[in-house]
Amino acid sequence: MSRMDALQRLGDERKAWRKSHPRGFAADQGTLSDNTVDLYHWKCIVPAKAGIEELFMWSYNACGELLLQSIDAHGCTWRLTLRATDWEDGYFPVTLQFSRGCPSEPPKCKFPADFFHPNVYQTGCVYLSFFNKDSGWRPAISVKQILVGIQDLLDEPNPAHPVHNEAYHLFIQDPVEYKKRIRQQAKQYPPPMQNSRNI
DSSP, rough: OOHHHHHHHHHHHHHHHHHHOTOOOEEEEOOOOSSSSEEEEEEEEEOOOOSSSSTTTOEEEEEEEEEEEEOOOOOOOOOOOEOOOOTTEEEEEEEEEEOTTTTTTTOEEEETTTTTTBBBOOTTTBOOOGGOTTTTTTTTTTHHHHHHHHHHHSSSOOOOOOOOHHHHHHHHHHHHHHHHHHHHHHHHHOOOOOOOTOO
16 A cells, blocks of 8 residues: 555545544544644544443442333333443543554554553553454454444453453453452543543
């Protein structure tokens, strides 16, 4: 791919993102020293998966389970119990660094250094199967798909490809401590200001 092909694709991605993106996510491009937009460098926010907060009022029981109860029009009672995600309320900064080989080559994706997750290196680089240009990457994968894939990975680590030893061992051997660490980490990344233009 040529530099112009990469810039065209990234410009198209920027337009598509501004037109429509998932709620709670943010993505802005960096700026170069001459104050022009750097389409190769994206600064993003990936929120923890939301529950059904827009649809229902709820309460939590002592086990952290979400409880909903209702009686439908036929007089039948139903009850729904959902567990809250341990990443809840976190809005996590992620950078995407695209190369001039875009879209044939995947971007480098990075959380802050020392991010605690089985599939995130201690440098912050994310291991996600579709970032592997030899087996999983497809040029049609969009920025939206990348960020949603990262959101999914937060709550659903891939134990077949651990890259952070401590996080992996806690995830497998001590899930209670793992969840405690995840909840502590989520508190370090509160929601951005509501007037952010992409959220």
